[in-house]
Amino acid sequence: MKVSMVKEILEITSEELEYFYNIINNSLNFSLGRSLVFLKDTRKLQSLSIYSLYPLMFREKFNLSNKQLEELIVFSHNHFTSLFLLDKIYDSQKIDEPLELLLLLEQYSINMKYLSNFPEDVYIIENVAKTLASLFNEKYSYEYNKILNLQEEEKYVHSKYSFAKIALYLYHKISKEYMSEEIINELYESHDKFAYGRQILDDLEDFIDDYKAKQFNIYVNRYYIEYGEETIPKYDKKLFLNLILEAKKYFIEAKEILSQECIYWQKYIHFYIKNCDRYILDK
Missing domain, CATH: 1.10.600.10 (Farnesyl Diphosphate Synthase)
Structure with a gap:
């Protein structure tokens, strides 16, 4: 889905999109940067999808605060991206890009650690x-x-x-x-x-x-x-x-x-x- 359509559906500005992207990127730098020390810029690793911003889809229904949105957006990015990577590797039954496997393992573990709070x-x-x-x-x-x-x-x-x-x-x-x-x-x-x-x-x-x-x-x-x-x-x-x-x-x-x-x-x-x-x- 094009970025313009993501902004239109979620009714957010380019500045707000950049803000949320930075939250995700900072989280990846903190988590992946410690594990994958050879990475220079996590921002280029993964594109932002509407599923990364999935909490925004329900922000008015659940009355989510800014702090809650930031927490849930980081969770959602890891949650959905790890599944998409798993699905891609699983479908092909081969690993075209070894880094994707490392990202999958790291993001899935972060995601499951978050879910372990429940x-x-x-x-x-x-x-x-x-x-x-x-x-x-x-x-x-x-x-x-x-x-x-x-x-x-x-x-x-x-x-x-x-x-x-x-x-x-x-x-x-x-x-x-x-x-x-x-x-x-x-x-x-x-x-x-x-x-x-x-x-x-x-x-x-x-x-x-x-x-x-x-x-x-x-x-x-x-x-x-x-x-x-x-x-x-x-x-x-x-x-x-x-x-x-x-x-x-x-x-x-x-x-x-x-x-x-x-x-x-x-x-x-x-x-x-x-x-x-x-x-x-x-x-």
Whole structure:
């Protein structure tokens, strides 16, 4: 996602973006700089993504203070970036850039140390386990010659995106802002709906690579449901369009399920609804 779009969705200025980037960079200098002493400038190591700034997405909903935002942004950057690095290395089953492995190990350890502040929190423990189980299933259990029914497919997607709900849970827990169980559960369910739509779009782009790597892919799964398990998946315009429309449906549901406004999260979802519309026009 372009920086301009990140600023637009989160409604922050270039100066605010630079401020938050410096917070992350200072934290990396402190943590990674001590472990990876040969590094001269951690700022060039990793780009800032909207997931690094994920707490800003819910700052008005949880009434997060500046101090809380700074703490949670550092956590979120390590939390999501370590998962993205793990996913990249895991998908390819090789390490193209050795430094990425060092970064993964360091950031994951920092992240887990932070989570250890909540040692008996069942929600965190369960969702960490779901995330790791989804990675295992993707590579070893859900090979491309096994068809999942739609309920199994949904469970796989929700588990894969459990890391995002861990972050959301922590924002709520740290803020101590009162929020009814009904509202927080709506946010979790909105994340589940969003996750399904996002995974569909990702899998449409990656279905050839995923098929070759014997990794589960929604497009491949639906292709087998439609044409049989003995076929070799290829581009099918009708199936592509149907899945884009399905993804859009999930994004719309992710917005509509919320009984209260969540400004930036809803803007983020709308960004993907517009992406679906562009896909449909292109096809």
